[in-house]
Amino acid sequence: MKLSQLSHWKQWAGRQWLAIVLLLSLIPILFFGTILYWTGTRIVEKEVERSSLHSIIQMKDQMDLLVNQIEEFTNQFSLQSNVTELLKIGTSPSIGSLPLTVSLINDLSMFAFLLKSVDSVYLYHVAQDTVIFQSGVASFNGPALPDANWLDDVEKAAATGKKSFWIAPRPIVKFTNSPPEKTVSYARLLPYVNNEMKAVVIINIKESYLRQLIGNFPFDSDEVLMIFNENNELITATDTFRDLSKEDISNITAVWKDNEKPSSTFRISNPDSFVTYSHSDKNNWTYALLIPADAPIKSVQSLKSIIIITTIVFSLLALITSYLSFQKIQNVVRRIVKLLNRSNDVSDSEESTASPSFNLKIDQIEQRIVKLMGENQDYKQKHLEHNAVMRNNYLHSLLLGQIENEADDEAESRSQLPHSFIHPHYSVFMIEMDIVKSGDSIKEWDESLFLFAAANIAQELLSEIMPIETVLIPRQAVAILNLPESFTERNLQDAAESLRQTILKILKRSVTISVGRKAYSIHELSDTYNLAGLALQRHWLGDGNEVILPGGTIREEAAIAHYPSIWEDRLFRQIRSGDKQGASEALNQFHEELQAQNIPFSQIKTFYLQLLVSSIRIFGNERDVMDSRKLYDEFMRLNKLNEITDWMFQVFADSLPQVIEKLNKRQKEDFESKMFQIIENRYAHDLSLQMIADECGVSTSYLSELFKKRVGITFIQYVTNFRVEKTKQLLQNTDLNLAQISEAVGYSNAPQLIRVFKKATGTTPGDFRARK
Known part of the structure; x- marks a missing residue:
């Protein structure tokens, strides 16, 4: 029976051998397919972690650069002479009525205008509970400035001895009865060397700017980038953040709470995502990128589908062969x-010409398939180059270093580039439109159209010299250059300068171009792009219409220019004295020294603007000095050198000395009135020249000289005569004895009064009273 059964099974296996072979073939397919699927998923996850950490670090570097700009300005601002003078003022006089306050308002307004990220700047004076801001001066928590919730954090910091800190985030109320908005604020307590808080500088950052900054990075639509403060409170996030609950945020922050690493990637279950974070030592903020857990799996779904389909096909074949x-x-x-x-x-x-051979026919089929695949690859490449959206994203990814790492060598990397790129070296031009001046007709939404036009000009102008591709990113146009081997750094600079002049000539608007250093392989292109962008950001205070060379250096002619500070000092001295002729000569020397340096018009205009700003700081608000003239607006409308020089001579050599002379005369009259008023009010006390000089804010030598010019006698003689006259009045009109009179007029005893009175009048106080 057993032998018959065994024979039966052998016969069945002999008939069904093909089905058995197919069924057994499923085992290696499933085994190796599972290994490939698992390995592919792990590779994709590692790539997600690497690219996420790279993006996070780029974001952190840009935020640290912004923080550095804010803190550097605050440090420079707090060391200015006008801030130091403000710290010396107590509860009186009122800072709202001082010329010093005007210069502070100008400084705050200029900073808020120059830095796009700043929403508002406050300078809080503790003793007078008053806030100086861009629009004027207001009482703390008054209707003019209802934003007051930062004071509690400032007082806590002062109690612990902290001199500077960030308040992120906090609500800001810009107008009375308006809903609060979200902001990030930096606070600096003044002065530096004293524990007693006398003033506070508050700088408020636009949350919309932070959103725009993090929105510039090419994340997928379902990824979330978030910024947390040192207390793990959310500062800002991308728009996809709205889908997260408070519990989700708590689970995300728990990742780095329990981990000592400054940066890492973890997977969390709620929400099911990968969390990549990086901690900044600059301000103790944490930057986190949230990627859904199914994102890596999507990249290997095709492999999974192939394995499943293959298994089904072989299973069906096995089933069919079992019946046939x-x-x-x-x-x-x-x-x-x-x-x-x-x-x-x-x-x-x-x-x-075809061969009847079966093998040859198979070869022909294989050749046709290879040809078809090649044509398909060519079609994909042409489609990539001609599709504007895909092309822009591809080139942007190339600049960010997200394409080159997919290839193992330079040959594979170059195969992914546009066909026109045939040379071995590369560089980039980053083109940024200069700041739009007040009263200009261009709107903010026109910036993208302007950059599009600038990119087309760059394409037309430089394509005759070298292969070029352009990319549009927020606020900038980037030109990727494929440089011939003979192309030098000097040629690169000349090309950038020619492009700058052409854009200015055609579009009637200036740009700043940052030139990337020469990259000797495609792998170095992303570094060149990042360095050019960093140089452009560091040059945020430049006057525009310039070419920034690698490393942040400005053009050679601008780099060697120096400001004629000697003639500025002489000009201001002549203006103070009211000498119109001397002021005209000093300004002429200032102009000739600028002309001798052979520098471009933009640099000359910058130096003249610096002279104007210095004069306003020294001589007070331009509205007071120039009878409501708006000097900034007048100056910025001047676009020719002869217009600027004529205007400067009219202001500095004609109008300003006259007005300053009048102001000096009025101030001198006010000073003399105050000086005589102090003597009249305090003649009965221990009155001295030093005390009056301190009260009036002048030196004793100046006060002594003024007495001689104004009265004709010395200060001691004037005070003695004044006391003698008061003594005569008391002798005539009262019955006070000499001891009481001497005390009333500022002498310590009666003998001293008798001696002084007799020397001044030739008689004693007793004889004077008897005669009268």
Whole structure:
């Protein structure tokens, strides 16, 4: 029985051997497919972690650069002379009525105008509970400035001895009864060397600017970038943040709370995502990127589908062969081969050179398939180059270093570039439109159109010299240059300068161009792009219409220019004295020294603007000095050198000395009135020249000289005569004795009064009273 059964199974296995082979073939397919699927998923996850950390670090570097700009300005601002003078003022006089306050308002307004990220700047004076801001001066928490919730944090910091800190985030109320908005604020307590808080500088950052900054990075639509403060409170995030709950945020922050690493990637279950974070030592903020957990799996879904389909196909074949005999399978195969031979006979009639050999026909099929794949690859490349959106994203990814790492060597990397890139070296031009001046007709939404036009000009101008591709990113146009081997750094600078002048001539608006250093391989292109962008950001205070060379250096002619500070000092001295002729000569020397340096018009205009700003700081608000003239607006409308020089001579050599002379005369009269008023009020006390000089804010030598010019006698003689006259009045009109009178007029005893009175009048106080 057993032998018969064994024989039966052998016969069945002999008939069904093909089905058995197919079923056994499923085992290696499933085994190796699973390994490939698992390995592919792990590779993609590692790539997600690497690219996420790279993006996070780029974001952190840009935020640290912004923080540095804010803190550097605050440090420079707090060391200015006008701030130091403000710290010396107590509860009186009122800072709202001082010329010093005007210069502070100008400084705050200028900073808020120059830095796009700043929403508002406050300078809070503690003793007078008053806030100086861009628009004027207001009482703390008054209707003019209802934003007051930062004071509690400032007082806590002062109690712990902290001198500077960030308040992120906090609500800001800009107008009375208006809903609060979100902002990030930097606070600096003044002065530096004293624990007593006398003033506070508050700088408020636009949350919209932070959103725009993090929105510039090419994240997928379902990824979330977030910024947290040192207390793990959310500062800002991309728009996709709205889908997260408070519990989700708590789970995300728990990742780095329990981890000592400054940066890493973890997977969390709620929400099911990968969290990549990086901690900044600059301000103790944490930057986190949230990527859904299914994102890496999407990249290997095709592999999973292939494995499943292959398994199903082999299973069906095994099922079919289990019901069909080997002979039937052979008949079916023969019919298929005959059909194929019939099709090949038709092809042979069309191609006389074709061989009847079956193997040769297989080779022809293989060649046609290879040709078809090549044509498909060419079509994809052409489609990539001609599709504007895909092309822009591809080139942007190339600049960010997200393309080159997919290739193992330079040859594979170059194969992914546009066909026009045939040279071995590369560089970039980053083109940024200069700041739009007040009263200009261009709107903010026109900036993208302007950059598009600038990119087209760069394409037309430079394509005759070298292969070029352009990319549009927020606020900038980037030109990727494929440099010939003979192209030098000097040629690169000349090309950038020619492009700057052409854009200015055609579009009637200036740009700043940052030139990237020469990259000697495609792998160095992203570094060149990043360095050019960093140089452009560091030059945020420049006057525009310039070319920034690698490393942040400005053009050679601008780099060697120096400001004629000697003639500025002499000009201001002549203006103070009211000498119009001397002021005209000093200004002429200032102009001639600038002309001798052979520097461009933009640099000359910058130096003249610096002279104007210095004069306003020294001589007070331009509205007071120039009878409501708006000097900034007048100056910025001047676009020719002769217009600027004529205007400067009219202001500094004509109008300003006259007005300053009048102001000096009025101030001198006010000073003399105050001086005599102090003597009249305090003649009965221990009055001294030093005390009056301190009260009036002048030196004793100046006060003594003024007495001689104004009165004709010395200060001691004037005070003595004044006391003698008061003594005469008391002797005539009262019954006070000499001891009481001496005390009333500022002498310590009666003998001293008698001696002084007799020396001044030739008689004693007693005889004077008896005669009268």
